[in-house]
Amino acid sequence: MAREYKIEDYRNFGIMAHIDAGKTTTTERILYYTGKSHKIGEVHDGAATMDWMEQEQERGITITSAATTTFWKGRDGKMRRFNIIDTPGHVDFTIEVERSLRVLDGAIALLDANAGVEPQTETVWRQAEKYHVPRMIFCNKMDKTGADFYRSVEMIKTRLGATAVVMQLPIGAETEFKGVVDLIEMNALIWRDESLGAQWDVVEIPEDMKAKAEEYREKLIETVVEIDEAAMEAYLEGNMPDNDQIRALVRRGTIDVKFHPMFCGTAFKNKGVQPLLDAVVDYLPSPLDIPAIKGIDVKTEAEIERHPDDAEPLSMLAFKIMNDPFVGSLTFARIYSGKLEKGASVMNTVKDKRERVGRMLQMHSNSREDIEEAFAGDIVALAGLKETTTGDTLCDPLKPVILERMEFPEPVIQIAIEPKTKGDQEKMGLALNRLAAEDPSFRVKTDQESGQTIIAGMGELHLDIIVDRMCREI
Numbered sequence: 001m002a003r004e005y006k007i008e009d010y011r012n013f014g015i016m017a018h019i020d021a022g023k024t025t026t027t028e029r030i031l032y033y034t035g036k037s038h039k040i041g042e043v044h045d046g047a048a049t050m051d052w053m054e055q056e057q058e059r060g061i062t063i064t065s066a067a068t069t070t071f072w073k074g075r076d077g078k079m080r081r082f083n084i085i086d087t088p089g090h091v092d093f094t095i096e097v098e099r100s101l102r103v104l105d106g107a108i109a110l111l112d113a114n115a116g117v118e119p120q121t122e123t124v125w126r127q128a129e130k131y132h133v134p135r136m137i138f139c140n141k142m143d144k145t146g147a148d149f150y151r152s153v154e155m156i157k158t159r160l161g162a163t164a165v166v167m168q169l170p171i172g173a174e175t176e177f178k179g180v181v182d183l184i185e186m187n188a189l190i191w192r193d194e195s196l197g198a199q200w201d202v203v204e205i206p207e208d209m210k211a212k213a214e215e216y217r218e219k220l221i222e223t224v225v226e227i228d229e230a231a232m233e234a235y236l237e238g239n240m241p242d243n244d245q246i247r248a249l250v251r252r253g254t255i256d257v258k259f260h261p262m263f264c265g266t267a268f269k270n271k272g273v274q275p276l277l278d279a280v281v282d283y284l285p286s287p288l289d290i291p292a293i294k295g296i297d298v299k300t301e302a303e304i305e306r307h308p309d310d311a312e313p314l315s316m317l318a319f320k321i322m323n324d325p326f327v328g329s330l331t332f333a334r335i336y337s338g339k340l341e342k343g344a345s346v347m348n349t350v351k352d353k354r355e356r357v358g359r360m361l362q363m364h365s366n367s368r369e370d371i372e373e374a375f376a377g378d379i380v381a382l383a384g385l386k387e388t389t390t391g392d393t394l395c396d397p398l399k400p401v402i403l404e405r406m407e408f409p410e411p412v413i414q415i416a417i418e419p420k421t422k423g424d425q426e427k428m429g430l431a432l433n434r435l436a437a438e439d440p441s442f443r444v445k446t447d448q449e450s451g452q453t454i455i456a457g458m459g460e461l462h463l464d465i466i467v468d469r470m471c472r473e474i
Contacts, residue, residue: 003310007308008288009078009081010286011082012105013082014100015027025268030276033198034072067379070082101133104133105133106285109121109260113140113141113144117160135260136280141266143177143266143269147173147174149170165224167279168180177266179191179271180264180271180272227253228252231249251283254284293305296401296402306403313338315393315401316340316346316393317393327359327383328383330381330382342357342370342371346394346395349393351387351392353386361382389437389440411441411443414456416453417453432455442455442462
């Protein structure tokens with residue numbers, strides 16, 4: 001079976017933000033408009049597709065990064081393949097964010113238009129800097145009381161020390177938020193409320209916004225021409241770049257992490273999501289646009305690169321282990337090079353063990369489809385792996401390589417835990433060990449003096465949820 005989508009048509013990206021900025025809602029809207037969800041799941045109903053663990057649906061927060069594959073037709077009419085990872089915003093789950101950033105090519109940073117840049121926004125931003133992840137910014141919740149787009153733009157400069165390239169201006173704010181001004185096409189998009197955001201009208205920029213739109217378009221062009229000498233010279237001679245040139249420059253600057261294109265809308269009210277998806281196609285990198293992954297050749301210990309090409313030897317990174325009630329243990333992996341077939345034997349170079357891929361699944365949040373093979377750039381879930389843990393490299397046994405290891409922070413809080421009855425001791429031990437295999441920021445040990453079982457994690461909520469899961473899953 002040949003590859004269905006060319007690798008340049010892939011976009012592997014995540015959505016990152018402070019808690020409650022609307023990540024899961026935005027992802028739900030993306031799945032709805034890209035045709036993967038038949039109805040929009042609301043977080044406050046406990047029906048969000050990406051929040052598939054019971055505790056997530058009860059608490060209305062995202063704990064584990066669910067990976068999903070979906071498709072979007074870009075402005076050019078060509079279909080693109082999106083692999084999206086929904087990451088938690090709560091500080092206790094920072095490890096999940098770090099882990100997913102490691103395997104992404106780009107990210108959308110979400111801001112709450114009322115709060116702007118919040119503490120956890122700064123944390124995830126720093127993590128993305130560490131992995132040099134190209135980012136776009138979506139100023140969400142423009143319909144909220146106190147929403148202020150321009151203050152958020154200012155905070156990106158002052159709090160994050162980053163350059164936001166404003167691509168859209170909001171038309172109205174709070175309850176009056178209607179749509180956006182597109183600063184490249186210089187027109188206005190007004191969403192029709194009754195169509196669940198599926199339809200919008202392209203109209204002229206409102207009279208009272210024309211001067212502001214001209215001012216911000218000028219700023220946009222000034223920023224983007226700086227990254228290209230020829231464009232800069234032409235601009236200084238009075239020649240304005242055309243719209244396609246502007247898009248090409250924005251793409252280049254975004255991928256080189258020189259600046260970050262910024263958009264706005266309200267995911268909950270279904271306004272602004274489709275232009276954001278077009279922007280993912282236009283400005284975020286495909287696996288070909290980012291540097292090849294580096295690794296260590298196991299035989300020679302020399303540093304080598306693996307390019308995103310199906311013809312190269314297989315190399316992939318396991319970035320998450322999950323226990324699925326139907327399939328058992330699932331290993332989520334990003335394939336960097338080569339291709340993988342169901343039933344293949346692969347080498348875990350970190351553990352120095354061979355593993356056999358039993359089933360290979362394409363995940364859509366909590367539903368899944370079996371696939372026979374996967375290619376460079378894919379994110380897949382593998383069933384049947386016995387030894388593999390988070391951060392391990394899986395590769396072609398004949399061309400062994402160890403990709404860069406992931407680094408995990410030390411736990412910050414620990415508590416003693418004991419079962420209600422002696423008979424549950426063994427069950428508890430097994431459950432704790434399984435949870436520790438899934439989550440490297442969670443540790444289990446036995447106190448030598450008291451004989452108590454001690455669990456350690458990234459915060460109270462983290463440990464609460466671990467205990468909660470253990471009680472449900474035992």
